[in-house]
Amino acid sequence: MYTFSRVGNTETLSSKIQSEIEESILQKKFVPGDKLPTEKEMCEMFGVSRTALREALQMLSIQGLISIRKGSGIYVSEYNLxxxxxxxxxxxxxxxxxxxxxxxxxxxxxxxxxxxxxxxxxxxxxxxxxxxxxxxxxxxxxxxxxxxxxxxxxxxxxxxxxxxxxxxxxxxxxxxxxxxxxxxxxxxxxxxxxxxxxxxxxxxxxxxxxxxxxxxxxxxxxxxxxxxxxxxxxxxxxxxxxx
Amino acid sequence: MYTFSRVGNTETLSSKIQSEIEESILQKKFVPGDKLPTEKEMCEMFGVSRTALREALQMLSIQGLISIRKGSGIYVSEYNLxxxxxxxxxxxxxxxxxxxxxxxxxxxxxxxxxxxxxxxxxxxxxxxxxxxxxxxxxxxxxxxxxxxxxxxxxxxxxxxxxxxxxxxxxxxxxxxxxxxxxxxxxxxxxxxxxxxxxxxxxxxxxxxxxxxxxxxxxxxxxxxxxxxxxxxxxxxxxxxxxx
DNA sequence: GACAAATAATTTGTCATACAAATCTAAAAT
DNA sequence: ATTTTAGATTTGTATGACAAATTATTTGTC
Known part of the structure; x- marks a missing residue:
């Protein structure tokens, strides 16, 4: 019997957000040095809570794609070797x-x-x-x-x-x-x-x-x-x- | 004039937790397949909130070191190439x-x-x-x-x-x-x-x-x-x- | 006692709110 | 014009709540 493959629901919100921002950076919609929108703004844009967004941002940060500066904002990193x-x-x-x-x-x-x-x-x-x-x-x-x-x-x-x-x-x-x-x-x-x-x-x-x-x-x-x-x-x- | 270098306070809690868990895994205190303690337990162990801990876990997850399964727990991954x-x-x-x-x-x-x-x-x-x-x-x-x-x-x-x-x-x-x-x-x-x-x-x-x-x-x-x-x-x- | 089904407990995912700490902005003082 | 100061903005962390998935336990049936 033919069964449908499960629609991607195992993927968490934060990882979806992570992918989306990652792709934006890879496609050079943001270049190193650019400031991303604030957490609040991005929450509204993605329609998610700060929790989910921040988890995505932490992932991007350990990937070396962004650097988060307390009190200042979120910046696209020069890709560190x-x-x-x-x-x-x-x-x-x-x-x-x-x-x-x-x-x-x-x-x-x-x-x-x-x-x-x-x-x-x-x-x-x-x-x-x-x-x-x-x-x-x-x-x-x-x-x-x-x-x-x-x-x-x-x-x-x-x-x-x-x-x-x-x-x-x-x-x-x-x-x-x-x-x-x-x-x-x-x-x-x-x-x-x-x-x-x-x-x-x-x-x-x-x-x-x-x-x-x-x-x-x-x-x-x-x-x-x-x-x-x-x-x-x-x-x-x-x-x-x-x- | 001699100035003291700033004591490591730029490092966030979550990144410190990330480093610590990362090191544990690298030193093979946990091997692939092992189940880590639950979030609640780790929060108590590290003495931090779930917020900080989860951000660390998401970092480790995108690094490929752990995989988090909803409802089940947190497991050390086989290092994916x-x-x-x-x-x-x-x-x-x-x-x-x-x-x-x-x-x-x-x-x-x-x-x-x-x-x-x-x-x-x-x-x-x-x-x-x-x-x-x-x-x-x-x-x-x-x-x-x-x-x-x-x-x-x-x-x-x-x-x-x-x-x-x-x-x-x-x-x-x-x-x-x-x-x-x-x-x-x-x-x-x-x-x-x-x-x-x-x-x-x-x-x-x-x-x-x-x-x-x-x-x-x-x-x-x-x-x-x-x-x-x-x-x-x-x-x-x-x-x-x-x- | 063995097995299946239903129920409860556990565990992660997400949200909302609050406040601390660092930074930035702009008004005020010199 | 420059510095100082006060306020606003922005990220970091904590807490509490509930949803959703999984696991463990109990219950019912044979």
Missing amino acids: TNVVKPMSQYLQMNLDDALILKVQELRKMFEPQIAWLAAANRDEIDVKKLEDNLSDFMKNDNQNADQQSEFDQNFHLTICEAAKNPIIVLQMAPILRLIPSIRTIVYKKVDAAKSEAIESYEQLLKAIRDQDGGGASEAMIRHLHGTEEYELICLNKISSKT | TNVVKPMSQYLQMNLDDALILKVQELRKMFEPQIAWLAAANRDEIDVKKLEDNLSDFMKNDNQNADQQSEFDQNFHLTICEAAKNPIIVLQMAPILRLIPSIRTIVYKKVDAAKSEAIESYEQLLKAIRDQDGGGASEAMIRHLHGTEEYELICLNKISSKT
């Missing part, structure tokens, strides 16, 4: 296990050499300066402090992404690179880090990017990532059959 | 202009050949079947219908990403590939699509993936992306000086 990166970042962090670590490594081996190449081509003086500073900080740093090491690691790679001058690459790689501290905690916990080797490959990488030597940068990145991978494999006991 | 992809997708869509289109193309040229390679190595029978179906649908299809063409385009590339068997790649590329229809609308509006050429390179790509020929797949992808790029460049008038 945090809101783009955070959900992906959160997802990866929540699902991080041995299998995902290997997938991260696979992805980095595929993409980062190309990114390094592009960085070598497009880097400006500021990028080079940042990389140099990062590296010298790292070398001065105490060997023992694993947290600082992985933070440096993360920053160095992120700076290379920025140097490539393709904003999408930064957005894509930021959530991946943010995993580095967690991965190191899981992986290198017992191994006392191959810092000297790391420094060597970082120096080669920096040199190639400074010299705008794309091939060199790519190769240095490949070497570096292969170096770190060895440790990961050992620690994750994935080559037990191979030794 | 839509919530990961959507913000990035939205961001790119909102900021899509000529410059970003070129960045998208740059990124695809860098990454997709490698993805195709990996797909050739890891594809299973289902992937091959999907690609074949996609392609045959495309060939049967009416030349005029640009929307269907770009939808096919998007699906074909997404299926290749899936065939690579690295879930992060899908998450990264989905927002990019979703732009294809918009890009085509902008770019190919007047050009009546190089469908025959496209079909040719798609067939090569499919063959290489079917044969698990990584190098072939990579090369076919490079040819394909270079093919489409020519049109883009012409349409975006970026090679005026070069001709």
